[in-house]
Amino acid sequence: ASTLSGKTALVTGSSRGIGRATALGLAREGALVAVHYGRDQQAAQQTVDLIKKDGGRAFAVGAQLGAPGAIDQLFHQLEAGLREHTGKTVLNVLVNNAAATTPTGGAPEEMSAEQMDEIFAxxxxxxxxLVQRALGLIPDGGRIINISSAVTRRAVPSQVVYAMSKGALDQLTLHFARHLAPRQITVNSVLPGITDNGGAVFQIPEAREQMARLSAFKRLGEPEEVAHVVVFLATDRARWITGASLDATGGSLLG
Ligand code: NDP
Structure with missing residues (x-):
């Protein structure tokens, strides 16, 4: 059965990685998915094509988050796409997945104020x-899912600013969960551990080995494994979960 048929979703940063796997997963459950990207329109189009090949429905929306006017730009395209495909502008699921990351291994002392601004933005x-703006489109029973990180729970000094920004994101989850409960809208965080997104560091065998050791299962996570958790939260079956942080780290926080 398609648990999300008739629903619509926006996944920020779904041109690749966990976002792409999430967009594919939501579409497989029947949702019409707005595939958002920052820079890589081609990659976003690939996500859309993969969804369509799979029998699903999707369209791409582009906006460089953090840049002036980005939110307006994104919602302009989102509303146009939703209207074109459904005749309405209802958004059932918002997944905040796009993120700016810091280079691994850098000392906290080297972080500039400008880099901090970009990461927090x-x-x-x-x-x-996005939540603020999406609330006008999200009906009762909607879903907001924020992709946080295991580094909010485990000290990684080189990632301090990134972790601070994810800590702030988790506060969005906590306070909006209370605020939106009267509308039966759930708000949750998902905490991925190290997940092979195909990026440069994952091409280095020694780095892969080192990162794999962090999980209790002694391997890297796959984007689909995080996506499954997000898709579950998006369904009606997860209606009793709000304000939660779901660990999707393969036991990386077990100690
Ligand atoms: P990737 O680095 O593979 O992809 C990032 C996505 O975000 C891309 O689609 C990119 O779009 C988009 N993006 C980045 N910056 C911007 C911006 N300024 N404006 C718009 N879009 C932007 O990400 P992952 O799949 O690795 O990570 C997804 C989420 O999971 C993130 O929130 C990340 O923090 C979190 N996470 C990931 C972990 C991992 O090990 N991979 C571990 C813990 C958390 P484009 O390329 O088109 O610009």
Missing amino acids: VNAKAPFL
Whole structure:
């Protein structure tokens, strides 16, 4: 059975990685998915094509989060796409997945104020503004899912600013869960551990080995494994979960 048929979803940063796997997963459950990207329109189109090949429905929306006017730009395209495909502008599921990351291994002392601004703008401020704006489109029973990180629970000094921004995102989850409960809208965080998104560091065998050791299962996570958790939260079966942080780390926090 398609648990999300008749529903619509926006997944930020779904041109690749966990976002792409999430967009594919939501579409497989029947949702019409707005595939958002920042820079890589071609990659976003690939996600759309993969969904269509799978028998699903999707369209791409582009906006560089953190840049002036990005939220307006995104919602302009989102509403146009929803109207074209459904005749309405209802958005049932918002997944805040796009994020700016810091290079691994850098010392906290090297972080500049400008880099901090960029990371907070994309990882914390943009999700808040997206939620704020999306609330006009989200009906009762809607879903907001914020992709946080295991680094909010485990010290990684080189990631301190990134972790601070994800900590702020988790606060969005907590306070909006209370605020939106009267509308039966659930708001939750998902915490991925190290997940092979195909990026440069995952091409280095020694780095892969080292990262794999962090999980209790002694391997890297796959984007689909995080996506399954997000898709579950998007369904009606997860209606009794709100304000929660779901661990999708393969036991990386077990100690
Ligand atoms: P990727 O780095 O593979 O992809 C990032 C996505 O976000 C891309 O689609 C990119 O779009 C988009 N994006 C980045 N910056 C912007 C921006 N300023 N404006 C618009 N879009 C932007 O990400 P992952 O799949 O690795 O991560 C997804 C989420 O999971 C993130 O929130 C991340 O913090 C979190 N996470 C990931 C972990 C991992 O090990 N991979 C571990 C813990 C958490 P484009 O390329 O088109 O610009």
